[in-house]
Amino acid sequence: MKLSTSLLVLTSLTASTLARVIGGKPNQFIQPYKREVLQDIVTWDEHTIFVNGERVLFLSGEFHPFRLPVPSLWLDVLQKIKALGFNGVSIYIDWALLEGKSGSFEAEGVFALEPFFEAAKAAGIYLIARPGPYINAEVSGGGFPGWLQRVPGRLRTRDESFLNATENYVKSISEIVAKAQITNGGPVILLQPENEYTSADETVVPEFPDAVYFEYIQEQYRNAGIVVPFISNDARPAGYFTPGSPGGVDIYGYDGYPLGFDCANPYTWPDGNLPTDRNTLHEQQSPNTPHSVLEFQGGSFDPWGGLGFDQCSELLNHEFERVFYKNNYGFGITLLNIYMIFGGTNWGNLGHPGGYTSYDYGSVIRETRVIDREKYSELKLQANFLQVSPAYWTAEAQNGTNGSFTDTNALHVTALLGNVTNFYVIRHSAYNSLDSTNYKFTAPTSAGNLTIPQLNNTLTLNGRDSKFHVTDYDVGEYNLLYSTAEIFSWKKYDSKTVLVVYGGPGEQHEAAFTGVDASLVEGSGVNIAKKGDATVLNWPVSTSRKIVKVGEDLYVYILDRNSAYNYWVTDDIILKAGYLIRNATVDADSLSIVGDVNATSTLEVIGGAPSKLTTLTFNGESVAFNQSSLGVVSSSLSYSAPELDLPDLSSLTWKYFDTVPELSNTYSDEAWTSASLDFTYNSHRNLTTPTSLYSSDYGYHYGVLLYRGHFTATGEESTLFITAQGGSASGFTVWVNSTFVGSWAGADYANNGNVTFNLPSLTSGSNYVITVVLDTTGLDENWTVGEEEMKTPRGVISYTLSGHSSQSDVAWKLTGNLGGEDYIDHTRGPLNEGGLAAERAGYHLPGAPTDSWNDVVGGPLAGLDKPGVAFYATTVDLDIPSGWDVPLSFVFGNSSSTTGSNGTSAVYRAQLWVNGWQYGKYVHNVGPQDSFPVPEGIWDYQGSNYVAVALWALEEAGAKLESFTLEAGTPVKSGYGPVTVVEGETWSKREGVY
Ligand SMILES: *[C@@H]1O[C@H](CO)[C@@H](O)[C@H](O)[C@H]1NC(C)=O
Numbered sequence: 005m006k007l008s009t010s011l012l013v014l015t016s017l018t019a020s021t022l023a024r025v026i027g028g029k030p031n032q033f034i035q036p037y038k039r040e041v042l043q044d045i046v047t048w049d050e051h052t053i054f055v056n057g058e059r060v061l062f063l064s065g066e067f068h069p070f071r072l073p074v075p076s077l078w079l080d081v082l083q084k085i086k087a088l089g090f091n092g093v094s095i096y097i098d099w100a101l102l103e104g105k106s107g108s109f110e111a112e113g114v115f116a117l118e119p120f121f122e123a124a125k126a127a128g129i130y131l132i133a134r135p136g137p138y139i140n141a142e143v144s145g146g147g148f149p150g151w152l153q154r155v156p157g158r159l160r161t162r163d164e165s166f167l168n169a170t171e172n173y174v175k176s177i178s179e180i181v182a183k184a185q186i187t188n189g190g191p192v193i194l195l196q197p198e199n200e201y202t203s204a205d206e207t208v209v210p211e212f213p214d215a216v217y218f219e220y221i222q223e224q225y226r227n228a229g230i231v232v233p234f235i236s237n238d239a240r241p242a243g244y245f246t247p248g249s250p251g252g253v254d255i256y257g258y259d260g261y262p263l264g265f266d267c268a269n270p271y272t273w274p275d276g277n278l279p280t281d282r283n284t285l286h287e288q289q290s291p292n293t294p295h296s297v298l299e300f301q302g303g304s305f306d307p308w309g310g311l312g313f314d315q316c317s318e319l320l321n322h323e324f325e326r327v328f329y330k331n332n333y334g335f336g337i338t339l340l341n342i343y344m345i346f347g348g349t350n351w352g353n354l355g356h357p358g359g360y361t362s363y364d365y366g367s368v369i370r371e372t373r374v375i376d377r378e379k380y381s382e383l384k385l386q387a388n389f390l391q392v393s394p395a396y397w398t399a400e401a402q403n404g405t406n407g408s409f410t411d412t413n414a415l416h417v418t419a420l421l422g423n424v425t426n427f428y429v430i431r432h433s434a435y436n437s438l439d440s441t442n443y444k445f446t447a448p449t450s451a452g453n454l455t456i457p458q459l460n461n462t463l464t465l466n467g468r469d470s471k472f473h474v475t476d477y478d479v480g481e482y483n484l485l486y487s488t489a490e491i492f493s494w495k496k497y498d499s500k501t502v503l504v505v506y507g508g509p510g511e512q513h514e515a516a517f518t519g520v521d522a523s524l525v526e527g528s529g530v531n532i533a534k535k536g537d538a539t540v541l542n543w544p545v546s547t548s549r550k551i552v553k554v555g556e557d558l559y560v561y562i563l564d565r566n567s568a569y570n571y572w573v574t575d576d577i578i579l580k581a582g583y584l585i586r587n588a589t590v591d592a593d594s595l596s597i598v599g600d601v602n603a604t605s606t607l608e609v610i611g612g613a614p615s616k617l618t619t620l621t622f623n624g625e626s627v628a629f630n631q632s633s634l635g636v637v638s639s640s641l642s643y644s645a646p647e648l649d650l651p652d653l654s655s656l657t658w659k660y661f662d663t664v665p666e667l668s669n670t671y672s673d674e675a676w677t678s679a680s681l682d683f684t685y686n687s688h689r690n691l692t693t694p695t696s697l698y699s700s701d702y703g704y705h706y707g708v709l710l711y712r713g714h715f716t717a718t719g720e721e722s723t724l725f726i727t728a729q730g731g732s733a734s735g736f737t738v739w740v741n742s743t744f745v746g747s748w749a750g751a752d753y754a755n756n757g758n759v760t761f762n763l764p765s766l767t768s769g770s771n772y773v774i775t776v777v778l779d780t781t782g783l784d785e786n787w788t789v790g791e792e793e794m795k796t797p798r799g800v801i802s803y804t805l806s807g808h809s810s811q812s813d814v815a816w817k818l819t820g821n822l823g824g825e826d827y828i829d830h831t832r833g834p835l836n837e838g839g840l841a842a843e844r845a846g847y848h849l850p851g852a853p854t855d856s857w858n859d860v861v862g863g864p865l866a867g868l869d870k871p872g873v874a875f876y877a878t879t880v881d882l883d884i885p886s887g888w889d890v891p892l893s894f895v896f897g898n899s900s901s902t903t904g905s906n907g908t909s910a911v912y913r914a915q916l917w918v919n920g921w922q923y924g925k926y927v928h929n930v931g932p933q934d935s936f937p938v939p940e941g942i943w944d945y946q947g948s949n950y951v952a953v954a955l956w957a958l959e960e961a962g963a964k965l966e967s968f969t970l971e972a973g974t975p976v977k978s979g980y981g982p983v984t985v986v987e988g989e990t991w992s993k994r995e996g997v998y
């Protein structure tokens with residue numbers, strides 16, 4: 005162990021040194037020097053991290069609290085992660101949500117992190133904090149608040165105005181995270197400064213990768229009280245900022261997304277996409293730190309117009325996990341974070357333009373928190389195995405080769421050599437092969453070199469599969485001489501030892517134990533024979549379970565993989581059960597199990613039950629059980645789905661508000677912001693208009709933006725050309741006075757629309773106003789340093805009004821959300837509101853004064869017969885029985901049949917609010933999302949809910965929703981306990997509404 009020395013490579017700078025360096029010569033690196041040990045709880049050597057002196061195999065999943073704004077559900081997700089056999093979670097923190105106005109940091113209500121830290125502690129999960137300040141994360145601005153568009157300094161560089169802009173956030177968030185460090189009893193064990201600082205336009209940032217900048221960010225955290233080790237996430241293993249180098253972190257880590265993000269071909273694994281030689285690279289780059297992968301692909305993002313997350317979860321499915329994750333383990337990786345483990349939702353405009361509302365990510369846990377994807381179960385098998393295999397944690401990874409250890413070049417084997425136990429990761433040499441390949445496996449063991457199988461002539465590796473074989477594997481007092489079947493878990497109890505192994509369909513497996521006899525005690529089809537000192541078991545995989553008693557008290561459960569999926573491991577017990585086991589407590593003669601079922605399920609505790617069980621409870625209720633002479637406890641968990649009486653949205657009465665009152669000739673935009681700046685603060689793009697129309701120059705960044713252009717007609721106007729930019733899939737509609745002149749429907753490939761509209765004839769000398777309603781889809785990220793993409797402006801970018809020689813003939817005003825950066829609703833944060841009149845007035849909030857509005861049965865299903873934006877609100881009463889976790893989603897009918905003109909598909913978009921929370925943006929003509937899950941907690945499942953829909957018809961013919969329903973997924977009978985409805989601001993009359 006190198007506990008003390010490895011801690012010392014921490015660097016320090018005083019603020020004044022930094023100021024000097026920043027003002028100094030460009031390539032002036034700060035020399036790291038030794039600094040006193042900051043803490044001794046989280047340490048590491050070349051194999052693993054240690055927590056309190058104990059080795060930890062850190063298996064982690066990425067989960068963004070801000071993408072599930074229901075704090076009382078955080079523990080649910082964390083327990084589902086823990087139940088995988090994971091012990092870690094990595095969190096991004098989104099600056100944009102916490103400092104909507106420069107200098108005003110707020111992290112309260114749903115944005116408070118303390119409840120998340122408490123939930124992590126309760127779940128037994130360690131955290132990696134990733135507060136940025138840049139995070140990427142497919143969030144608006146990559147986590148940068150909109151006001152950074154006005155900061156002149158180059159983003160993510162040592163430019164002083166940029167660094168200054170980060171100070172308040174980093175200081176404020178660090179105070180919160182610092183208190184939650186493990187040194188203060190909290191769950192945070194590591195912190196990642198910056199994020200994927202790996203790509204740059206080096207023509208404008210020649211000092212890249214800039215150690216001065218990278219060091220500065222770390223120093224900000226250190227100065228604000230962060231003492232846990234820093235870990236990095238190079239976007240690829242570029243070797244930037246390895247420990248001991250200028251700007252180096254404590255533990256080097258990198259990211260990997262080997263199958264990419266093309267969900268269009270979910271069954272295609274391109275040649276050459278499997279990482280190789282990563283162990284050698286790690287030894288070169290950072291030999292004294294654990295091999296760490298901070299983000300490894302757990303799914304994929306999906307853009308507007310994409311194919312939907314079900315297809316992404318197919319591409320990144322259980323087979324992907326088998327081949328790619330086991331390939332990782334073959335490199336000896338002991339700190340692994342899967343991105344995402346639970347994606348969540350881009351509610352309230354928090355996403356970037358490259359994605360839509362759902363951030364399901366095709367990940368292990370669905371956006372609805374449902375865990376029915378096979379990749380969940382597969383990952384559970386892998387993680388549990390590694391957690392009970394301490395020999396893996398320190399094994400030396402070897403270079404894999406084709407044809408080694410087997411009798412065929414079609415297979416590739418990577419050995420991980422321990423002191424006694426060896427591990428072999430086997431896959432096809434052509435990693436994407438669909439072949440089933442027969443082979444024999446030859447490896448050294450304590451009984452000499454053995455060629456396996458010994459009793460039957462062949463093993464088989466199916467296509468897109470990869471396996472661990474082990475030799476001399478420690479199972480308590482027993483030596484598993486070898487096994488070709490994979491291990492799920494094992495544990496030694498007072499009265500017996502239990503080992504669970506599994507194999508895939510159609511396979512034959514063999515395992516052997518040293519120096520003991522064996523006999524079959526359940527099932528059939530296991531050939532048991534002596535070979536020298538060992539007893540060999542050989543069997544074909546089948547769905548009927550086999551139990552072999554080995555020696556005095558080892559019970560080997562032999563399963564097929566699908567059956568193994570139903571097994572769970574808690575601290576104390578190993579059991580077969582249904583959908584989810586959250587935890588189990590053994591107390592004297594009683595056993596209490598907490599879990600969820602989605603079907604009537606068998607419960608069977610195969611290890612860890614009290615030998616004379618008197619009471620068994622499931623979710624607090626006593627259940628009948630049998631206990632066998634071997635101590636195995638069997639029971640049945642009943643399930644009977646409740647009748648759900650969900651409201652029919654089409655028969656509800658909705659209240660209607662015309663949310664483009666600007667079209668009325670009596671409307672006054674007096675209170676709007678004048679677009680009077682004759683320059684822009686934006687350093688990224690020069691103006692192409694006489695005054696700036698960039699929304700960020702005036703503090704408006706998110707959701708719908710509106711522009712009003714006043715002019716006096718010459719009578720010569722025939723066309724109006726407009727470029728308006730809102731990001732991918734953005735759209736806009738233009739009126740002159742109340743006359744509709746046209747729309748840009750939006751497209752996935754376009755960040756802006758450039759449209760020439762024909763104008764009606766205008767009367768010379770009369771005053772007119774152009775109204776532009778622009779839907780934006782978020783601010784761009786800033787992945788490549790130097791490109792300044794985050795500063796890509798939103799709003800009207802250019803315009804030409806024919807019949808006018810000067811653009812200045814049009815005087816513009818604009819608005820977005822009421823108050824701009826002085827936003828009104830602090831409970832839902834700075835991004836939840838856009839600029840629609842209904843939003844400015846707060847009519848999306850519960851308690852809105854809808855009494856005087858007209859009634860429309862079916863609301864958005866009745867729709868509009870002309871272009872415009874209609875705001876509909878109704879009350880949805882729910883009565884979902886407590887104790888049931890029922891996923892609810894709004895589903896927009898997306899048939900290509902139509903309500904549009906001329907039989908074409910109608911062009912419309914919609915926004916959705918539940919109890920004031922913007923929980924969906926639907927773009928009918930772009931897609932792909934038409935099902936919008938909304939979690940309990942945003943919903944009140946036992947009460948009245950205020951639901952609003954803004955329907956925007958972009959075409960002459962108007963639009964109506966083709967269908968719009970509230971749909972439930974399979975109800976899960978849950979032991980989780982009650983979910984608290986989040987408190988959000990309710991409607992009150994707003995000052996200065998216009
Ligand atoms: C950055 O902040 C420091 C300290 O407040 C100040 O002196 C300096 O002028 C600021 N620099 C810029 C470019 O804003």
Ligand SMILES: *[C@@H]1O[C@H](CO)[C@@H](O)[C@H](O)[C@H]1NC(C)=O
Nearest residue numbers: 281283284287400401402403
């Ligand atoms: C793996 O191969 C590389 C050369 O490609 C070599 O430098 C390294 O030492 C090898 N590693 C092991 C563990 O044999």
